[in-house]
Amino acid sequence: MDRTARSEIEHRWDCTDFEGRRADEILAAFDRGGGYDALKCRASIPLSRNVFEQATNDRHEQPLRLVAKAASGLDSFDLDAADDLGVTVLSTPGANAGAVAELTIGLMLDALRGISKRDRALRSGDWGTAVDGMPVRSLSDSRVGLVGNGAIARAVAERLTPFGAEVWVHGSPRFTAEEAARWPAYRAENLRALLTGCDIISVHVPAAPATTGLIGARELRWMKPGSVLVNTSREQVVPEDALDAALRDPSCGLGHAAVDVFATEGESFSSRLASNPHATLSPHVGGMTLSAMKASSERLLDEIARFYANTSEDTP
Numbered sequence: 001m002d003r004t005a006r007s008e009i010e011h012r013w014d015c016t017d018f019e020g021r022r023a024d025e026i027l028a029a030f031d032r033g034g035g036y037d038a039l040k041c042r043a044s045i046p047l048s049r050n051v052f053e054q055a056t057n058d059r060h061e062q063p064l065r066l067v068a069k070a071a072s073g074l075d076s077f078d079l080d081a082a083d084d085l086g087v088t089v090l091s092t093p094g095a096n097a098g099a100v101a102e103l104t105i106g107l108m109l110d111a112l113r114g115i116s117k118r119d120r121a122l123r124s125g126d127w128g129t130a131v132d133g134m135p136v137r138s139l140s141d142s143r144v145g146l147v148g149n150g151a152i153a154r155a156v157a158e159r160l161t162p163f164g165a166e167v168w169v170h171g172s173p174r175f176t177a178e179e180a181a182r183w184p185a186y187r188a189e190n191l192r193a194l195l196t197g198c199d200i201i202s203v204h205v206p207a208a209p210a211t212t213g214l215i216g217a218r219e220l221r222w223m224k225p226g227s228v229l230v231n232t233s234r235e236q237v238v239p240e241d242a243l244d245a246a247l248r249d250p251s252c253g254l255g256h257a258a259v260d261v262f263a264t265e266g267e268s269f270s271s272r273l274a275s276n277p278h279a280t281l282s283p284h285v286g287g288m289t290l291s292a293m294k295a296s297s298e299r300l301l302d303e304i305a306r307f308y309a310n311t312s313e314d315t316p
């Protein structure tokens with residue numbers, strides 16, 4: 001793409017960037033006109049069939065025909081509705097995988113070593129609580145189980161190997177033994193074997209009907225005594241109420257959870273986990289490193305340019 005075309009697209013997208021806006025604000029902008037035919041928005045914005053129907057109806061000067069998201073999970077969009085109404089959806093799967101993997105490992109280390117908990121205790125002058133529970137398990141002595149076999153799970157597996165952790169993976173039914181042989185990890189027979197056999201479980205599957213409640217109250221009970229669960233995928237996969245209850249139940253093995261994704265995110269955030277002493281919370285920032293955001297934006301920009309080049313007479 002030449003420089004002029006790129007800067008024109010950048011300008012266009014500066015003007016039509018709905019980052020952080022709610023669906024009703026987006027629709028209001030469409031209703032006011034302004035010639036928008038595309039939206040760029042974050043993973044958390046819910047685009048329902050109703051939103052797609054309203055944004056594509058012919059009272060708009062330019063009906064919606066493109067939604068672009070510099071991220072991986074598309075669960076908050078009604079993709080069937082987009083398809084039915086002829087709206088193209090672009091995203092950048094994999095571009096933030098390394099960033100999410102780094103946060104995941106940071107959360108594992110925090111859970112094992114109690115970094116944030118000890119920091120809080122020391123700040124209140126409580127040395128006794130700060131050194132409570134020492135010595136602790138090392139990542140190099142841990143068996144780590146990954147749920148999912150996509151870009152993030154792979155990036156986590158690759159980064160865990162130099163730590164000396166033993167990595168196991170439970171993937172989709174299409175994750176064959178042959179494919180697993182190319183991973184720096186062992187393939188678990190099934191989810192139960194993974195959960196019962198590992199010291200740390202980290203979840204990397206998309207939110208979908210088939211993964212909703214994939215790790216709920218029953219599955220959390222399968223986990224080893226003193227084990228750790230990290231969820232950077234979506235809340236629906238490990239419902240936070242079940243997680244909170246398991247962490248508060250002394251008969252349940254799970255010892256600590258570290259979570260980057262919640263049922264309610266943003267200004268209206270609220271979660272039972274916020275008052276749970278066995279949880280570490282992170283505000284959905286897995287993909288937010290400068291390099292991952294740059295890589296995602298660059299890729300999205302190229303795809304947007306390709307979309308307009310292929311479909312539009314008014315290519316920017």
Ligand SMILES: NC(=O)C1=CN([C@@H]2O[C@H](COP(=O)(O)OP(=O)(O)OC[C@H]3O[C@@H](n4cnc5c(N)ncnc54)[C@H](O)[C@@H]3O)[C@@H](O)[C@H]2O)C=CC1
Pocket residue numbers: 071072073074093094096097100147148149150151152153170171172204205206207210211214232233234260261284285286287288
């Ligand atoms: N916390 C954050 O900031 C971020 C969170 N995410 C979340 O992480 C998810 C995974 O991201 P990627 O690895 O990039 O996606 P991906 O599409 O590369 O990988 C997902 C993998 O899950 C597997 N899978 C699907 N259903 C499964 C099941 N029932 N059991 C086992 N495996 C199953 C798929 O086969 C696929 O290999 C995203 O869908 C998103 O929800 C992604 C990026 C940033």
Ligand SMILES: O=C(O)C(=O)COP(=O)(O)O
Pocket residue numbers: 041042043044070071072073074096284287
């Ligand atoms: O890539 C993803 O799926 C993410 O969760 C990133 O989320 P965001 O778009 O930064 O809210």
